[in-house]
Structure formats: structure tokens, C-alpha cells
Amino acid sequence: MSVKVAVNGFGTIGKRVAEAVLKQDDMTLVGVTKTKPDYLAMIASRMGSLYVPEDRVEKFQKAGIEVQGTLKDLLEKVDLVVDATPGGVGKEYKPLYEKFGVKAIFQGGEKHEVAGFSFSTLCNYEEAEGKQFARVVSCNTTGLLRLICALRNHFKVKSVRATIIRRGADPAETKKGPINAIVPNPVTLPSHHGVDVRTVLPDLDVQTVAAVVPTTIMHSHVLNVRFEEPVTREDVLKVLEEAPRILVIPSELSGVKDTAKIIELARDVGRKRYDLYELAIYEESVSVEGDELFLMQAVHQESIVTPENVDAIRALTGLVSKEESLKKTDSTLGIVR
Amino acid sequence: MSVKVAVNGFGTIGKRVAEAVLKQDDMTLVGVTKTKPDYLAMIASRMGSLYVPEDRVEKFQKAGIEVQGTLKDLLEKVDLVVDATPGGVGKEYKPLYEKFGVKAIFQGGEKHEVAGFSFSTLCNYEEAEGKQFARVVSCNTTGLLRLICALRNHFKVKSVRATIIRRGADPAETKKGPINAIVPNPVTLPSHHGVDVRTVLPDLDVQTVAAVVPTTIMHSHVLNVRFEEPVTREDVLKVLEEAPRILVIPSELSGVKDTAKIIELARDVGRKRYDLYELAIYEESVSVEGDELFLMQAVHQESIVTPENVDAIRALTGLVSKEESLKKTDSTLGIVR
Amino acid sequence: MSVKVAVNGFGTIGKRVAEAVLKQDDMTLVGVTKTKPDYLAMIASRMGSLYVPEDRVEKFQKAGIEVQGTLKDLLEKVDLVVDATPGGVGKEYKPLYEKFGVKAIFQGGEKHEVAGFSFSTLCNYEEAEGKQFARVVSCNTTGLLRLICALRNHFKVKSVRATIIRRGADPAETKKGPINAIVPNPVTLPSHHGVDVRTVLPDLDVQTVAAVVPTTIMHSHVLNVRFEEPVTREDVLKVLEEAPRILVIPSELSGVKDTAKIIELARDVGRKRYDLYELAIYEESVSVEGDELFLMQAVHQESIVTPENVDAIRALTGLVSKEESLKKTDSTLGIVR
Amino acid sequence: MSVKVAVNGFGTIGKRVAEAVLKQDDMTLVGVTKTKPDYLAMIASRMGSLYVPEDRVEKFQKAGIEVQGTLKDLLEKVDLVVDATPGGVGKEYKPLYEKFGVKAIFQGGEKHEVAGFSFSTLCNYEEAEGKQFARVVSCNTTGLLRLICALRNHFKVKSVRATIIRRGADPAETKKGPINAIVPNPVTLPSHHGVDVRTVLPDLDVQTVAAVVPTTIMHSHVLNVRFEEPVTREDVLKVLEEAPRILVIPSELSGVKDTAKIIELARDVGRKRYDLYELAIYEESVSVEGDELFLMQAVHQESIVTPENVDAIRALTGLVSKEESLKKTDSTLGIVR
């Protein structure tokens, strides 16, 4: 059986999820939707099939881009839609998804309540089964949860304090700043990222602070984790190195000492769009004092949620187990362990 | 009695300290030294008197800039030298200062050992008395110590965890990056800033992590302080508002919600060079949960150490008490409470 | 006689013009208007008097900021209003200004047609007399016109080709980008800046191209001017050095070799907000080959139009001659020759 | 016959040229050299074979990276070396290349005199034959020459005036600035780029001005070309669209309106490292008035010289004709027409 999938919103996230779906042998990409007739629409019309909101059909025809039909036509043909529309827009589409009786996966720009269930593969894959809706948490939350759930598998985590240094805009979003400032985001503490982590791990003592800085390529996190009892650096490193979707980078050995060099590495190994699905942790930053762990990690905001979206499709449709999904997703995306 | 002061190194820090000394009624600026005959040298030659290293005399003459003499000529005339040469250069000058029997104040770019005594007005003014050398700690450490010592005056501080988001370069340093990256600095944790705090407060449990980002105007700190017992937000805010050299900014009321707007405020109120001697704390960021405090603060790296340098001159020469020095420095520099 | 002046819109341009008006002995600042009750409003309420649009009165009262009255109250008291509202908003106010029979000066964000007359002191001061409306051209156009009219006073200018490298946002505009891109603006050539120059010099053969880059402090222009006959570098330099409101910077001598160092110079000499009213030209860049001139100049976008606004007040109200206005404006603003 | 090629210096340029050589059926990559044992060295040791300067052998062994031999060992095995060491270093290696009797291709960071012959495929491929040394001109010069030689094939070019808006650093060069400035480079006009163009087209009337800005991804050029006689926009566009290695981008249609979106396009179509070998010209920017052409183009500095390096290997060794080389290079690199 193959799940028939639509992707609504073929932007930064949508285009990646659509291409990832194409690589899976247990799902079929039936179509994607776009609202603007730009070059991505041309690519989309080549890739799967291109569908557009009803009121845009004419606009695309004028631009000479062939469309297969409307969003409604598309929803009729699929089992599940991955909603990758801009933050807050997914909520507007929920009634339509309900009407067409399709399962839907929302992204981190939507509130938890829109789906009622927030998803992160390593933390709660199994809980998704049977649900109609799921929300793949945001890039920052995904990064935090990869780390935290990996640690919680082996240690008793008492509390997590994290500073999130956010990229100001995605690379092609040239209208967004800041150009020369550090912007508390929000200025009222603690930030909502901790709250977001708790949509998946409700019992966790986690507090976060976030600031936006003038960079486009990656977020960075400074982590301060306390355990119930002392741990050793060796044990922590071992856990991180064996955890799925985490890349521990030996900075001194490799020369990879900042977010730009992490991206350069992804370019050099030939990742399409330099996508880094893995959470990157600087090995040298992993430091333990008693029951306290410090580390710095970097998140490629554009791509880190791609594998979780693919897993979420399987989790919602009950196709396979978590281990099986992890294996399929990671091997098709070229994620190394 | 008036202390006769020289400033060796008339750059970012030196020019500010020299101008601040000019405003004090208990010190005299005898001269400053420069190594390059640029426009600052012309300004310097107008301000106080301009002295240069011996091997540069000719260079300045060629550039048509009048000099009063050499560094050695200058050292003969003064009681104390503020060394504001680039990091690591001050150490080279120490033997000369010893030879001339002058007191010397080094900056944060020098190791603690160079002076053997690290200074921060609110924490250890009194300990300076009788010493020949002092080192005013770096801009980031000064910012951290202003906060910590203010808190310690009223609460029992158990531990401090801080993330330092550093500006990449001073505004006019156009050769330094990064342009588009977040750079762990250092990548090995914890960072040296915590160590630096302990040169002044040896018993403090403090750990820091630092990353450099592409901005020039201010550093930002994310603070997580734990106390021995629960505190209230109101108490903390009251302490901060009453502490010297701390500016608590009501962000919602004023619209001042990021480092760029803090600087705009300094420009609008007419601060020369938009210098902000005060540690700026976003009022809304001050958040307390039980015994734990979170807040975000911003440090104007170019100017925050200016008042501490002026105080250090008084502290080393035993002119007046800490309270008296604070009062004199702050009123002459226009620091508001 | 003293012209009674209002400033509508107390933002980047408005606050500077208001402060400049305060310094003139032949004009009186009756009041300024603000729409948001932020810290600038508090400063405004201290400076002149603060007026607000009718529908905002309550909002300011709630924020505890005293207002003197509404915009209409203000317009009744003045002879002339300087409109410094955001681009395109001034047009909406024109009927109101007409209704109240006040003269009005618009800014470069408005179309030429709004005022019907575009103003630049050195080019067409005299033409303003008797008019009700004038528009002070934009920062980039002001910079271009300062240069061109200075040259036209002494040489026959055949054509002007200019590349405008624009700052992406003003320093405190932290929401605007780009963060990491060069953005043709517009992508269709030639750009509107040449058209704007011709609102003042209709007969000029001028073509411009503009691109936006990730910097906040200054615009830069690359000029290629052709004359009817050969000129010498010496003659051009002499003209530029003697022209009003142009600062020819000897880069090698002073070390001032980029926009950041120009701003550092303005900070060091104590300009409020580091405002540089002068057009800055790098002396070394001035290069002549036969009938062709190349040079690079830098424009401090926030402040360059301040003197032209002050002059425009005098020009519209027929107070004094151009030479007299130039002298008054420049000496009160501290513009050096 | 297959030319045996070495690449000395496996950095930004070297790694690209080495990979491009691997794709050619008439050349063999014998080995590359690296000086630092970082992750690129590991990749290199997998790709071709890794050679290192004699004094580094031990260092690489310590880092656990296997090396095949020394640079001298490598030079003994090859016919030709592509020198991609940092600017100015290639010159130091020239005597060694002479000693080993190998042909050598230098990069734009070397002076013209080092090779005595500067190369750009479309302009002077045939002149390379029989020479021992060639220098592939810099990325900016390559971009300018692609345009100029394409135009010269069809029109009589009278003069070229160009403003070069340079990226401050390559993406992974995180130590280089500027962060917030526009830096004339050089401040003395005209810039050396025009001189560099004339190493290939000695008779051309070309003048350039360059400024560095805070971006990492692409350079941009503003071109003002004059012809001996009037041309039409249609004719120019046709020539550009048919010229090799030029990509004319319809900005309005595609939404690709700045350098960031050009790079996004390269990412989306799956170019490794988002390399854009083509010179990108914004279609809408192409504007003609009489005998004068304006346009804006963008240069991907990291990759634009890759095809020219491959061609230069063939040109120096007399393998095939220019047309044949263009065809082979472009089809293997996936350059579209």
C-alpha cells in the first residue's frame, strides 16, 4: 500500500518535503500547490503535478504554466496532505481538510491547538497512530527535542535551559532583517520555545530565551542541561554519537568551527541545497561538570524538519514502526549515522 | 591634588578614557600616544598633547602632525598611565611602566597576571588601594559584574549561567567578520568569560558560553541566575533600578526592543559617539521562577569600561572613596540613575 | 519676523528637522506630531510641544504622555509645516494643509507631483519663492544634486552616469533586510533616481542604477561624469573643496577609507547622532581622464536633507537670499567648509 | 590521450576544478595537494589522491590522514598543474613548476606577469596554444569578459564603464568583513579590474570602480557599455541569450530578483554547492538608449572560473578546438544554454 500525499504550499519546507516523499517507496506524491507562478511553480509542474487555489488558475495560465487542477481536485485524490503554508495559514485550511476527510500534517508555524497533537519522531512517534492531525514542531523545537529525547533515553534529565540564537531570515527572504542588531525575540521571558517543547514533553522543566541575529544560514543553541545525578562527558558523547539524526562534529580535527563551515561541509559532501537534516553538535563544546551539561548545537532551519515530516506521514497512517520509519527515511535522505 | 595621567594607545578605548579624564577635576590629562598619523592623531594633538613612540616621530612629522615628544618623555611627566593598547601589547609595556615608576591601568585584552589585580568598581574598588597595577576587566566581564555585584549586594547568588552573544567587530573595524555566520567563541566550553569574572569574584559559581554574530553595535547577554532562596521579580527589579550604571529599559512603553533601538536612544539623547556607559537591561526580560532569575542585557562594548577606568585611577591613587568616585565619574559623564 | 513651523511626523527625518529649526533665529518650532507613544514622543513633549492626530489623543494619555493638542490645533498656529511622514503618507495630508492655508514642505518619499516643485538648495533655491509647496528631494538625489550643481557652476556637464549602492535600512529599522544579498532596486533599468534628479534639473542627461546592500549607515555613489570639454583633476578638486556642504576626505592621510570610518569620524568630532550633513567625497577617488570624471561619494541618509529642509523653509517664505540661508543653516548646524 | 593533471591548493577554487577535471574524458586527475589536515583533506584523500608539501607529511600522519606522497612526487607524475593556492602564493611555486617541466595554470590572485598570458575562453582560447603558463583571470574579470566578448562578437564596443559591487568574503571565510560598511576597494580610481580586463583585451577602453559590501554569496556588476553605433535592446538580448555561459534571467516571470534568489534557484535545480558557472544577467535590467547599454549582472565568485580552468587545460595542451572544449566542458558541468 502506498499513501497518497499532497503538499499544500510549495515553499521552503514544502519543496523539501515533496522531494523527500518522492524518494519513499511507501508513499506517492500526487501533487503540490503553489500560489505564485514563479520558477518554483515551473519546477513543481515538472516534478509531481501542480495544483493551485481556485482563484489562481487564470493567473497561472497567463504566466504560461500548466496546472493539473485546483487544490480541491487534489484533495480528492489523496489520503493525506502536508500543509506547508506560511505560519497561521494552515489553520485556515483545517476545515477544508476536514471536509475532504484527509489526514493533515501541519508545521511549526501553527499553534499546537490546530492539530491538537505535536509530533517529534524520537519522542512520540507511537502516539500519532490513529490521529487525523499532527503538527511537526518548528525547526528550533525539533533541534531541542532531538537532543533532549536522545539524552532522556539514557539519563534522567532534571532541567533544560537553552539560549536560541536565531537566524533572521531564510537565505532568499531578502526583505527581512535585522541587518545590524541583536533582537530579543520575544523580549518578554521566557520565550515560547520552551512552551513548544512541552507540547511534546509536557513534564519537562525547560526554559528558553531567544534572540534574532543577522544571519541566514543556521540557528544556534546554547544548552545547559541538568541531570538527576552526575554524568560523564564520555557517556554523553557516546549517547549523542549513537543517536539518530545527530551529527557530532569534531571541530578541531575537521576545522568545522562555526555555522558557515558546517554549511560548507554540507556543500562539499554534495547535499542538495546544502540541506543538513542532522542536528549538528560541536564535539568540543560538550562539557560536563558534575550533573550539568553544556553544549552548543546548530540547526539548519530549512531542512531539519524534513525527516520528521516523512515519519509523521507514516506515523499518522500507521504504515510501519518508528524504527522502520527512521530507517527508511534516513537511508533515502542520505542521513549518515 | 590632581593625578597626572597619560593614555597610551588612543584607539576605541583610549580616546574615550582620555576625554573622560579631561572632565574630572581631580586628574589632569598630560598626554596621549598614537602610533598612526591619522585623523585621530590630529584630534589628539588638539585635545591634550600628542606623544608617539620614539621610532614614529619622523613619520608624524612627515604627515605634518606636530608631536610633543616621545612616550618616554610623557611617562616622565605623569603619575599614572592608562594602557589602552591592543590586547596583549600592554604586557610588553609593563617593564617600561615599572622603569618609570608610574602606576598603570591595563585593559581587558591583557591577562589577569599582567596586573595581578583585576578591577570592577562595584565589586572591589577598595582592594585597589596601594597597588601599582590594575586591570579593568573586559566589556563583557564589566557588564556581567555590574549585574552580579548589584544582585549580591541584596541576595545570595548561588550560580550564574550566561550566554554571551558577541558583536563581531567594532563599527569601524571593517576588516573583521563574520558576515553571515554564528561563530562559537571559543568552541570549547565553558568560555573564558566565566574565568574572567572569577578574577574579581573568585568564589562565584559562574559558567559562560559565547558566540560571535555579524553585528557591530552591542553585545547581548542571556542570564540565568540562581539564588540560595526564592526571590520576587519586584525585588529584583527594584535592586536593578537602584543599582549604579544600570539602565532598566521598559521596552513596551518606550519601543526600545533591540540593540539597534538602544543605540538609537543614545543617539537621540545626544550622547557623544552614542556612548552608553550603562549596562542596559530589558525590563520585560526580567523573569523570576522561584529561586531562578532570567534576563537579557546589552553591553555597549566601546564605552562601558570608561567609567571603570576613571574610577580605577582614583582607586589606585587613593584619592577618594568608592562612593565619592562613583558620584564624580557618573555626574561628569552624564550617567543617569 | 519669525516663521512659525510645525513638523508632522517626528521620525528619522522629522526629529532632525525639528531640532535644526530650534537652532534658527528666524523660525520658531511651534510643535511636532507623533503617532506612537514611544520614547521619542516623551522627548518631543519635552522639546517643543507634542501634538497628535485626533484619534490618538487617548492612546497617548493612557501611556501617560502629555499632549498639547491635535494636529489640527497645531496647523492653526503655524505658517508652514514640514511633512516628514512615511513615504506616500504626505500626499494624504496635502488637502489638510491646503485647508488650513499653510505652506508645506514634503520629503523625497512623496512623488514630485504632490508638491509640483522639487527643491535642492544649491540648484534652485530662488525658484521656490512664492510657492505654497515644495518637496525636498530624497537623500540620494540630494547627494547627487550637491555634486552636480557644484560642478555645473564651473564646468559644462554633458552627462552623468551613477551607480547607487543603497543601505538596506536605517540603523533602528530592524525588521528590514536584506541580510545577505545584493538587491537590484529596481531590477528594471534605469532607476528612478535619475528621473528624480531631473525634477530639479530637467535638461540633464543623467542615468542611474541602484542596488540595495546589507548595511545601515550610509549610501555610496559611484559617479561617472562627462563634460563638454576636458578638465583637470586639480580644477575639479578645487571646485569640490570650495563647494558648500561637500566634505572632501583625504583618505590616505586620515585613514578614512570606507563608510564606517566616515561615521567614526562624525562620532569622534562630536556630531549629535553622528549626523553628517555634508556629502562626503573620497579625495583619492576623484580621477579625471580627458573629459571624464570618476569619483565615489557617501551619503548619510538620515541627516543629509536636514540643511535643505531648513533652507526650504526660508526659500518658501522668502525670508532671505540663498547665500544668507546657506550661511545661517550651515553655521547653526556646525557644517564646516 | 589524456592529460595528467594535478591541483595544487585544494580550497575554494581547487576543489571545484579538481572535481570538474574528474568529469572530463580527456584528462585524469592524478592528485591534489592540501596544507591543512581538515575535513577537505579527508575528502581529497578519498577523491583523487592526496599529496602534501614535504614539511607537512608528519602533520597529516598525526591527524590520521593518509597521504600518497609529496607535492614533488605529484609533479613528477603530471603534465600540467592547476595552481589554486592563495593569491600571491602561486608565484612562489612557479620555479618549481619550471623545474619539473610541467605546464601550469594560475588563478586571478596572481599578477598577469606570473604567467605572462591571461586567459578567458571566449576571448582568447586560441592564443594559449604552445604556451607553458596561463592565468585564468579572476571571477570578476571572467564575468566582465564573458559579457564583453559576447558583445564584441556582434557589435563594435566603444567603451565599457563598470561598477563592481563585491562580496566581502566567501561563505566560509568567517574572519573577513565588513559587517556593516561599504568599502571602496580600492579608494583610488579607477580600480585594477579594468586593468585586468585589458590583460586579455589590451585595446579596450574600459574603466572600473569597485566597492566591497557585507555579503558572501555573489558579486554584482553594473555595466554601462557604449557602442560605435546605436543598437536595439532586442539585438542585445538575442546575443546574450545565445552566448555561452550566460544565463539571462527573466526576473518578473521567475521572481528571481536579487543575488539571494539566484542562489536559491541554483539550490533548487540541484547544483552541487549551488555552483553557478554561468554569468547571470537580469533580463529586465538590459536597457538600451541609442548607442548605450545598461545592465546588471551577478557573478558566483566561487564557481564561475571552473569552466575556464577546464578549458585552459585543453587550450595549453592543444587537445581540441575552442568550440569542442566549450561543448565538452559545458555538457559535463551541466551548463545549460
Ligand SMILES: NC(=O)c1ccc[n+]([C@@H]2O[C@H](COP(=O)([O-])OP(=O)(O)OC[C@H]3O[C@@H](n4cnc5c(N)ncnc54)[C@H](O)[C@@H]3O)[C@@H](O)[C@H]2O)c1
Ligand atoms: N523556513 C523555516 O525555516 C521553517 C522551519 C520549520 C518550520 N517552518 C514552518 O513551515 C511553514 C511554512 O514555512 P516556509 O518557511 O516553508 O514558508 P514559505 O513562505 O517559504 O512557503 C510557504 C508556501 O505557501 C504558499 N502559500 C502562501 N499563502 C498560501 C495560501 N493562502 N494557500 C496556499 N499556499 C500558500 C507560498 O506560495 C509558499 O510556496 C510555517 O508554518 C513555518 O513556520 C519554517
Ligand SMILES: NC(=O)c1ccc[n+]([C@@H]2O[C@H](COP(=O)([O-])OP(=O)(O)OC[C@H]3O[C@@H](n4cnc5c(N)ncnc54)[C@H](O)[C@@H]3O)[C@@H](O)[C@H]2O)c1
Ligand atoms: N573595543 C572594545 O570593544 C573593547 C572593550 C573593552 C576592552 N577592550 C580592550 O581595550 C584594549 C584596547 O582595545 P581597543 O579596542 O581600544 O583597540 P584599538 O585598536 O581601537 O586601539 C588601540 C590603540 O593602540 C595603538 N597601538 C597599537 N599598537 C601600539 C603599540 N605597540 N604601542 C602603543 N600604541 C599602540 C593603536 O594605534 C590604537 O590607537 C584591548 O585590551 C581590548 O581588549 C576593548
Ligand SMILES: NC(=O)c1ccc[n+]([C@@H]2O[C@H](COP(=O)([O-])OP(=O)(O)OC[C@H]3O[C@@H](n4cnc5c(N)ncnc54)[C@H](O)[C@@H]3O)[C@@H](O)[C@H]2O)c1
Ligand atoms: N530615512 C531616510 O533615510 C530618509 C532620507 C531622506 C528622505 N526620507 C523621506 O522622509 C520621509 C520620512 O521618512 P523617515 O525615514 O523619517 O520615516 P520614519 O518612519 O522614521 O518617520 C515617520 C514618522 O511619521 C509618523 N507617522 C506615521 N504615519 C503617520 C501618519 N499617518 N500621520 C502622521 N505621522 C505619521 C511616524 O510615527 C514617524 O514618527 C519619507 O518621505 C522618506 O522617504 C527618508
Ligand SMILES: NC(=O)c1ccc[n+]([C@@H]2O[C@H](COP(=O)([O-])OP(=O)(O)OC[C@H]3O[C@@H](n4cnc5c(N)ncnc54)[C@H](O)[C@@H]3O)[C@@H](O)[C@H]2O)c1
Ligand atoms: N574565492 C574566490 O572567490 C576566487 C574566485 C576566483 C579566483 N580566485 C583565486 O583563486 C586562487 C585561490 O583562491 P581560493 O579562494 O581558492 O583560496 P582558498 O584559501 O580557498 O584555497 C587555497 C588553498 O591553498 C592551500 N594553500 C595555502 N597555502 C599554500 C601553500 N603555501 N602551498 C600550497 N597550498 C597552499 C590552502 O590550504 C587552500 O586549500 C587565488 O588566486 C584567488 O585569487 C578566488
